[in-house]
Amino acid sequence: MSQLVEFVPNFSEGRRPEIVDEIVKAMLACDVMLLDREMDASHNRAVVTIVGEPANVAEAAFRGCERAAQLIDLNTHRGEHPRMGATDVIPFIPIQNMTMQECVALARRVGERIGNELQIPVYLYERAATQPERRDLAYIRKGEYEALREEIATVAAREPDFGPRRVGAAGAVAVGARPFLIAYNVNLDTRNAQIAKDIAKIIREKGGGLPSVKALGFALEDKGIVQVSMNLTDFNVTGMWTAFQHVRAEAEKRGVRVLGSELVGLVPLEALAQIARDALQLDEFSSNQVVEVKLSQAKTRI
Amino acid sequence: MSQLVEFVPNFSEGRRPEIVDEIVKAMLACDVMLLDREMDASHNRAVVTIVGEPANVAEAAFRGCERAAQLIDLNTHRGEHPRMGATDVIPFIPIQNMTMQECVALARRVGERIGNELQIPVYLYERAATQPERRDLAYIRKGEYEALREEIATVAAREPDFGPRRVGAAGAVAVGARPFLIAYNVNLDTRNAQIAKDIAKIIREKGGGLPSVKALGFALEDKGIVQVSMNLTDFNVTGMWTAFQHVRAEAEKRGVRVLGSELVGLVPLEALAQIARDALQLDEFSSNQVVEVKLSQAKTRI
Numbered sequence: 001m002s003q004l005v006e007f008v009p010n011f012s013e014g015r016r017p018e019i020v021d022e023i024v025k026a027m028l029a030c031d032v033m034l035l036d037r038e039m040d041a042s043h044n045r046a047v048v049t050i051v052g053e054p055a056n057v058a059e060a061a062f063r064g065c066e067r068a069a070q071l072i073d074l075n076t077h078r079g080e081h082p083r084m085g086a087t088d089v090i091p092f093i094p095i096q097n098m099t100m101q102e103c104v105a106l107a108r109r110v111g112e113r114i115g116n117e118l119q120i121p122v123y124l125y126e127r128a129a130t131q132p133e134r135r136d137l138a139y140i141r142k143g144e145y146e147a148l149r150e151e152i153a154t155v156a157a158r159e160p161d162f163g164p165r166r167v168g169a170a171g172a173v174a175v176g177a178r179p180f181l182i183a184y185n186v187n188l189d190t191r192n193a194q195i196a197k198d199i200a201k202i203i204r205e206k207g208g209g210l211p212s213v214k215a216l217g218f219a220l221e222d223k224g225i226v227q228v229s230m231n232l233t234d235f236n237v238t239g240m241w242t243a244f245q246h247v248r249a250e251a252e253k254r255g256v257r258v259l260g261s262e263l264v265g266l267v268p269l270e271a272l273a274q275i276a277r278d279a280l281q282l283d284e285f286s287s288n289q290v291v292e293v294k295l296s297q298a299k300t301r302i
Numbered sequence: 303m304s305q306l307v308e309f310v311p312n313f314s315e316g317r318r319p320e321i322v323d324e325i326v327k328a329m330l331a332c333d334v335m336l337l338d339r340e341m342d343a344s345h346n347r348a349v350v351t352i353v354g355e356p357a358n359v360a361e362a363a364f365r366g367c368e369r370a371a372q373l374i375d376l377n378t379h380r381g382e383h384p385r386m387g388a389t390d391v392i393p394f395i396p397i398q399n400m401t402m403q404e405c406v407a408l409a410r411r412v413g414e415r416i417g418n419e420l421q422i423p424v425y426l427y428e429r430a431a432t433q434p435e436r437r438d439l440a441y442i443r444k445g446e447y448e449a450l451r452e453e454i455a456t457v458a459a460r461e462p463d464f465g466p467r468r469v470g471a472a473g474a475v476a477v478g479a480r481p482f483l484i485a486y487n488v489n490l491d492t493r494n495a496q497i498a499k500d501i502a503k504i505i506r507e508k509g510g511g512l513p514s515v516k517a518l519g520f521a522l523e524d525k526g527i528v529q530v531s532m533n534l535t536d537f538n539v540t541g542m543w544t545a546f547q548h549v550r551a552e553a554e555k556r557g558v559r560v561l562g563s564e565l566v567g568l569v570p571l572e573a574l575a576q577i578a579r580d581a582l583q584l585d586e587f588s589s590n591q592v593v594e595v596k597l598s599q600a601k602t603r604i
Contacts, residue, residue: 006593035596051597095593180593244582260583268593272574279581280546281562291308291397291482291570292594294337295353 004096005103006035006051006180007061010088011068012077012171014044019071024048026067030060035266044079045088051095054106061090061110061175066118069170074145082138084145085171089137091126092177095268103177104128108161111175115162118170121152122162125176130161137174145171179212182232182271183264184240186247189257193219196226199250203228203243210246212237225259235271241278269293306398307405308337308353308482309363312390313370314379314473316346321373326350328369332362337568346381347390353397356408363392363412363477368420371472376447384440386447387473391439393428394479397570405479406430410463413477417464420472423454424464427478432463439476447473484534484573485566486542488549491559495521498528501552505530505545512548514539527561537573543580571595 009027013019020039023046028034032052039046050060065087072086090110092103107128115122129135143151145167152158152172153165160172188196196217201207204215212234219226228247232238240263248258273287287293311329315321322341325348330336334354341348352362367389374388392412394405409430417424431437445453447469454460454474455467462474490498498519503509506517514536521528530549534540542565550560575589589595 004597033597035593051593240578240582258583260585263584263587263591266591266593266596269571269574269595272571272578272592275581276542276574276577279577280542281560282565283562285565289565289568290574291337291353291568293571294568295306295335 002096003054003098003102004051005054005057005098005106006049006093006095007057007090008047008049008093009061009064009090010083011046011048011064011072012044012074012079012083012086012088013046013068013072014039014079015041020046020048022071023064023067027060027064030063031056032060040081042079043081044077045081045083054098054102057092058106058110058113061092062113062117065090065114065120065173069118069120069168073169074167074171075169077145082141082144083171084141084148085120085167085173086169087173088141088171089125089174089176092128092175093180094177095180100127100177100179107175107177111173112162114173114175115160115164118163119168120163120170121148121160121165121167121172123172123174124161125174126178128175128177133157137176140174148172179234179236180268180271182235182240182267183230184232184243184261185227185229185264186244186251186261187220187223187259188226188228188247188251189259190226191219191224193217193226195251195254195256196228198254199247200228200230202250203230203246210238210243213243235267235274239271239274239278240267241275304398305356305400305404306353307356307359307400307408308351308395308397309359309392310349310351310395311363311366311392312385313348313350313366313374314346314376314381314385314388314390315348315370315374316341316381317343322348322350324373325366325369329362329366332365333358334362342383344381345383346379347383347385356400356404359394360408360412360415363394364415364419367392367416367422367475371420371422371470375471376469376473377471379447384443384446385473386443386450387422387469387475388471389475390443390473391427391476391478394430394477395482396479397482402429402479402481409477409479413475414464416475416477417462417466420465421470422465422472423450423462423467423469423474425474425476426463427476428480430478435459439478442476450474481536481538482570482573484537484542484569485532486534486545486563487529487531487566488546488553488563489522489525489561490528490530490549490553491561492528493521493526495519495528497553497556497558498530500556501549502530502532504552505532505548512540512545515545537569537576541573541576541580542569543577 200215200217502519
């Protein structure tokens with residue numbers, strides 16, 4: 001199987017589709033595949049999901065960043081979502097036959113090239129961070145473009161990993177590597193939002209719960225139910241089955257029934273294989289036992 | 303997504319690999335993919351697993367049958383496994399974007415061509431059967447090649463669906479359609495084989511248990527444990543999660559712990575998606591939410 005890596009660049013343009021078209025076109029010229037693109041007008045932001053082989057993805061990320069810098073001016077950009085650059089963030093995510101370390105190396109290579117060739121300040125974040133506090137994107141992006149513009153030349157903590165200590169109209173970009181993020185929700189048969197909030201607090205990592213789990217609890221007013229909404233930030237650490245079981249156990253303690261669960265967006269096949277392993281104690285199972293995977297490796301000659 | 307169908311022809315040759323090579327070569331000339339091939343000397347039988355688009359699979363099945371008829375003589379064939387033909391059975395199995403009805407139509411088309419062009423008697427079986435009793439392969443193959451040779455011309459029940467009422471050295475072939483079969487075992491922490499036998503008896507369809515489940519219980523002497531060994535003959539009816547839960551519940555009633563479960567061979571992606579749906583009450587989940595599936599449908603142009 002070939003190596004596959006996903007990247008999900010976020011661009012500070014959510015209102016003019018023709019601008020996003022131009023940027024996407026620059027990326028798709030690099031033999032990569034578009035999985036998804038979304039624009040949000042109030043956020044004034046576009047999120048594009050692209051997959052390909054590492055070298056093509058590296059080229060596409062650079063080309064997208066280059067085109068965005070030509071088309072988007074942060075001095076006039078307004079939107080609800082925090083941002084500091086025309087290309088705001090570029091996370092790289094291992095999908096197939098690719099280690100996290102390889103993804104980190106890829107992020108650093110792309111970041112260095114953006115800094116050098118486009119003269120855009122680059123901050124490495126999450127697994128690619130070079131300083132512990134920069135693992136956190138919110139720390140890097142604090143005060144957004146406007147604060148960065150004032151501080152980058154003078155404040156030591158603002159020194160970028162690559163590129164100049166000044167920002168132009170394209171702002172700065174955060175380039176990083178992280179595991180695939182699974183957005184996973186469990187719905188509970190109660191109107192009492194406090195129950196969802198309590199369960200979220202118990203199961204999330206921050207409260208000493210499950211590692212690599214973020215969780216919030218709230219009511220879905222229109223449905224008359226509540227939801228524990230989770231981000232599984234590393235499904236190899238805590239997968240869907242484990243998260244589901246913990247939410248269910250906490251709900252049962254409170255006399256509340258689980259109505260069902262839902263997966264927002266995509267998951268890698270490996271996350272499904274992991275559910276099978278965990279739920280069925282299917283210790284030896286490998287995704288190579290999936291017909292469709294086997295097919296992609298199949299011989300056409302004896 | 304293109305249509306994909308699997309077929310698993312069984313040939314009456316398990317000792318001379320060069321003969322099986324010849325047959326496989328004839329099939330692989332038809333733009334299909336070889337997933338697996340196994341030979342068993344004591345059974346004197348080869349089982350080949352091939353996947354492809356319907357038209358190519360139909361051609362490959364015919365070519366394999368034709369070549370086997372040239373190379374295998376049932377008059378001299380001996381082996382432990384019941385058999386009635388050089389190509390003994392050809393089941394077609396829907397894998398992707400293919401209904402069971404389409405598979406049945408495919409089986410009948412191939413069967414008719416084998417009967418007409420190769421002058422080999424063809425019996426349609428399982429979902430492709432034209433008579434209820436012929437759903438059961440054992441019924442068709444009763445007495446094997448030797449009995450069929452004696453009776454085909456005279457016994458009404460032996461009249462083939464296609465081809466002549468006489469068998470040559472190539473014997474006859476059963477051509478059918480069936481769902482993907484999952485071989486799934488649950489291991490229990492006891493040395494008491496009777497417990498596995500009792501559980502198998504309760505959960506299998508024959509005993510009024512789970513529909514589309516066959517089950518046997520026996521000891522794995524070398525490991526000092528017992529196993530409930532199942533064939534899930536239609537995982538859309540009873541899937542792995544349901545089977546696992548029932549075995550576990552019966553084991554717990556008897557104070558026995560489940561050690562784990564194991565999947566023999568391959569499963570379609572859809573069977574994994576079904577585990578996710580069942581175990582996590584993930585009602586809306588579709589295999590289109592799997593990154594790798596999405597990739598196979600991805601756009602490379604905006």
